[in-house]
C-alpha cells in the first residue's frame with residue numbers, strides 16, 4: 001500500500017525484499033530509522049511518501065517540485081521501468097573512494113636504512129606508504145607514493161636498532177581521494193647485515209623467505225674452484241647442478257647456490273617495481289627479458305655500470321631507457337641485478353619430481369590451468385606459486401606475453417633451472433623455468449648464481 005513514511009512500519013508493510021546490498025522490509029530499505037506514527041497529519045514529519053505498491057523496475061527518490069507533502073528525503077517511487085523518462089526526474093552521481101588495501105603486512109624486521117618489503121592485495125589504485133613510531137603515525141616518513149603495485153619498501157631511512165616502527169598504507173583514487181589507512185603491526189629495525197662485494201641485498205618476502213639475503217649481482221664466473229660474482233668474463237656454464245653447489249660453497253661459509261624460494265623472492269620483487277615494465281607501471285606492457293634474441297648467439301660478459309644495461313646485446317638501452325633486451329632489473333630497494341632473465345639459464349639448489357601439466361607462458365598459467373600442487377624447497381603450491389608471478393596477466397596473451405617467460409612444466413626430470421638463455425626469445429624471462437633435465441646434465445647455456453646468507 002502507498003503511504004506516508006511516518007505511517008509505514010514493520011507491521012503495516014511486512015513484505016521483505018533485496019535492493020542492492022540491503023535486504024529487509026520497506027521501512028528498512030527506504031524509510032526513516034525511528035518510529036513516527038503519531039505524526040499522522042499535515043507535514044507527516046516531512047519524510048515524504050512511499051509509492052510502494054508497484055514493482056515496475058527502477059527506484060526514484062526524493063519527490064519533485066509539484067509533490068507537495070509527498071516530497072521528502074525518504075520519498076520512494078517504484079512504479080517506473082528503466083526505459084522511463086520525464087522532465088521531473090533527474091539523477092545524481094557518486095564517487096566511490098578507494099577501499100583500504102587488504103591484507104597489508106608491514107614485515108617483521110628491517111635493516112637500519114630501509115623498511116621491510118611491505119605487501120598487500122593490490123587493486124587498480126596507486127598506493128602510498130608511511131612509517132611512524134606508533135601505529136598509524138607518519139613521523140618517520142610521511143605518505144610516500146609507491147605507485148600501482150603490490151609490494152614496496154621505503155629506503156633512505158635512518159632507523160634505530162631495536163626500535164619498533166609501524167608501517168601504514170592507503171590507496172589513492174584517480175581524483176586524489178585517499179582510502180582509510182591500513183595499519184601494520186610493526187617491525188623491528190636491526191643492525192644492517194652488509195653484503196659481500198659483488199652481492200646485493202634482497203628483502204625477505206612473506207611466504208617465500210624469512211630473512212633478508214644477499215644475491216650475486218652477476219651470473220657466476222669461474223675463478224679457480226669458486227663461482228664468483230663479477231662483471232667481467234662470460235658465465236661459468238657447462239657445469240652440473242651438483243658442481244654448481246660446490247662452486248658456490250667454495251666462496252666460504254654462508255655461500256650457497258640460490259634456492260628456488262630465493263629466486264622467486266627476487267623475481268616477484270622485480271615484478272613489483274614499476275621501472276622494470278616497458279610502460280613504467282606494474283602489469284603494463286612487459287618486463288625486459290635480457291639477452292635472449294640470439295644476436296649475438298652466445299653468452300655475454302656484463303658491466304660494472306648500470307648505464308651499460310644492453311652491453312653486448314646489439315640493442316641500445318640504459319638504466320633509464322627500457323628495451324626488451326635490457327639485462328638489468330631494479331629491486332624495490334634500488335639495487336640492480338644482472339641477467340636474471342636471459343644470457344644463461346641458472347640452476348637452483350632444489351630438485352623436482354613433479355609434472356605440473358601443460359607448458360605455457362607464465363601470463364597464461366593459473367591455478368585452474370596447472371592445478372598440481374607440490375613442495376619445492378621451502379614453498380608448497382601450484383606452478384603459479386612455485387614459479388610464477390604474483391599478478392594475473394591472462395589478458396597479455398600474445399607478443400611479449402608480459403615478458404614473464406615460459407614454464408616448461410610438463411617434465412619431472414629432476415633439476416630446476418630458471419630465467420631462459422640468449423636464444424630463448426619471448427620464452428626467456430625472470431619467471432622462466434625448466435623441469436626438463438637432470439642435475440647431472442651439463443649444457444653450454446646453463447650456468448648458475450650464488451647467494452650469501454648472513
Ligand SMILES: [Ca+2]
Nearest residue numbers: 106107185186
Ligand atoms: Ca609486522
Ligand SMILES: [Ca+2]
Nearest residue numbers: 293295313314
Ligand atoms: Ca641482441
Ligand SMILES: [Ca+2]
Nearest residue numbers: 339340342344
Ligand atoms: Ca641468466
